[in-house]
Amino acid sequence: xxxxxxxxxxxxxxxxxxxxEGIGKPACTVRILKQGDLAAIVSxxxxxxxxxxxxxxxxxxxLSEAGAAGSVLPMRFGSSxxxxxxxxxxxGSGPTTTRSG
Numbered sequence: 001x002x003x004x005x006x007x008x009x010x011x012x013x014x015x016x017x018x019x020x021e022g023i024g025k026p027a028c029t030v031r032i033l034k035q036g037d038l039a040a041i042v043s044x045x046x047x048x049x050x051x052x053x054x055x056x057x058x059x060x061x062x063l064s065e066a067g068a069a070g071s072v073l074p075m076r077f078g079s080s081x082x083x084x085x086x087x088x089x090x091x092g093s094g095p096t097t098t099r100s101g
Contacts, residue, residue: 002044005040
């Protein structure tokens, strides 16, 4: 599974609204992964991700919401990382909301 990265924040970032949706159709649930002093704002990445208006706006919306709560280093559209542990936040078979803390 590939993980889409919206931005990087301090590990103390207060989080995102419950049920925040990001890129993809259906929209993938956005979550925060914390490691040490840093936090990554991420979601699952669709296999066929292309720069469609819907996804560009979703990317910007996630960054706007995250930035309203604290400082965020934004990543450019399309930034992703292959993960070894799959998530099901995009498939509809897993949880529909994920809290940061």
